[in-house]
Amino acid sequence: MHIEDTHIADTPFKEADTLLFIGDSxxxxxxxxxxxxxxxSGYVNEIARTLHDRANGRTGPAVINRGINGNRVYDLEARWTTDVIDHRPTVVTVKIGINDTWRRYDSGLASPVDEFEACLDRLLADTARELSARLVVITPFLLPVTAEQEGWFEDLTPRTEAVLRAATANGARLVRADLAMLSAREQYEAAELARDGVHPSPVxxxxxxxxxxxxxGSAALTPEPRG
Structure with missing residues (x-):
C-alpha cells in the first residue's frame, strides 16, 4: 500500500503546518x-498564494496574518500570547523595527536599541520554548525618499544589527529584506519600491x-538551540 507524502511539493512544509506572520503595517x-x-494585500498574501500554487491541488499549510499597523516591538509583546502562542503555529515569522525608529523622529518616542533587542529576544526565546516553533525573522528596511529619512539610519542601522543578533541567538532563519530592497534599487527608484520609503508597493x-x-520556502527549517 502506497502512503502519500504529506509534504508540499518544493517546500519544507506539511499540510498540517500553520505559518503565522506578525509585525507592523x-x-x-x-x-x-x-x-x-x-x-x-502584501507579502504575506504573496507567500500564501505561492505556497498554494506549489501545493499542486492540495490544501497547503495554513497561513495567519497578525500584523497591526503602527506596532513597535513592545506592542507585539503585549499581544503575543493571544496573537501568537494561542494559535499554536509551527512556523512564526516576525517583522518589526521600523516603527521603533520612525517614532523617534516623528513623535520623540524613544525605543532604546538595547531594550528593543531584549524584548525581541524574549519573544523569540519564549516562542521556541512554548511551541517548539520554527522561527523566522525579517529585517527592517528603509529606502529614503527625503533628506530627513537619510538621518534615520543613525537609529535603524544599530537596530537592524540588534535584530540580527536576536535572530541568531535563537536559531531563527533570517530574511534580509534590507539587502533585498537595496539590491532592487539597481532596477527601481526608491519610491517605486516604497512610496514613502517605508511601506512597500506591490513590487x-x-x-x-x-x-x-x-x-x-525551499530550504530545510530545523530549529537550532540557543548557544
Missing amino acids: ITDAGRDRTDFASLG GHRIIADAWLAAV
Missing part, C-alpha cells in the same frame, strides 16, 4: 481584522515575499 498590509482568514511586497521564499 508592512505585515498588516490592510488586512480585514474582522475576518480571521484575511491576509491583506516591494513581492520582493519581500521572494526573499522569504528563497530563505525559508
Whole structure:
C-alpha cells in the first residue's frame, strides 16, 4: 500500500503546518481584522498564494496574518500570547523595527536599541520554548525618499544589527529584506519600491515575499538551540 507524502511539493512544509506572520503595517498590509482568514494585500498574501500554487491541488499549510499597523516591538509583546502562542503555529515569522525608529523622529518616542533587542529576544526565546516553533525573522528596511529619512539610519542601522543578533541567538532563519530592497534599487527608484520609503508597493511586497521564499520556502527549517 502506497502512503502519500504529506509534504508540499518544493517546500519544507506539511499540510498540517500553520505559518503565522506578525509585525507592523508592512505585515498588516490592510488586512480585514474582522475576518480571521484575511491576509491583506502584501507579502504575506504573496507567500500564501505561492505556497498554494506549489501545493499542486492540495490544501497547503495554513497561513495567519497578525500584523497591526503602527506596532513597535513592545506592542507585539503585549499581544503575543493571544496573537501568537494561542494559535499554536509551527512556523512564526516576525517583522518589526521600523516603527521603533520612525517614532523617534516623528513623535520623540524613544525605543532604546538595547531594550528593543531584549524584548525581541524574549519573544523569540519564549516562542521556541512554548511551541517548539520554527522561527523566522525579517529585517527592517528603509529606502529614503527625503533628506530627513537619510538621518534615520543613525537609529535603524544599530537596530537592524540588534535584530540580527536576536535572530541568531535563537536559531531563527533570517530574511534580509534590507539587502533585498537595496539590491532592487539597481532596477527601481526608491519610491517605486516604497512610496514613502517605508511601506512597500506591490513590487516591494513581492520582493519581500521572494526573499522569504528563497530563505525559508525551499530550504530545510530545523530549529537550532540557543548557544
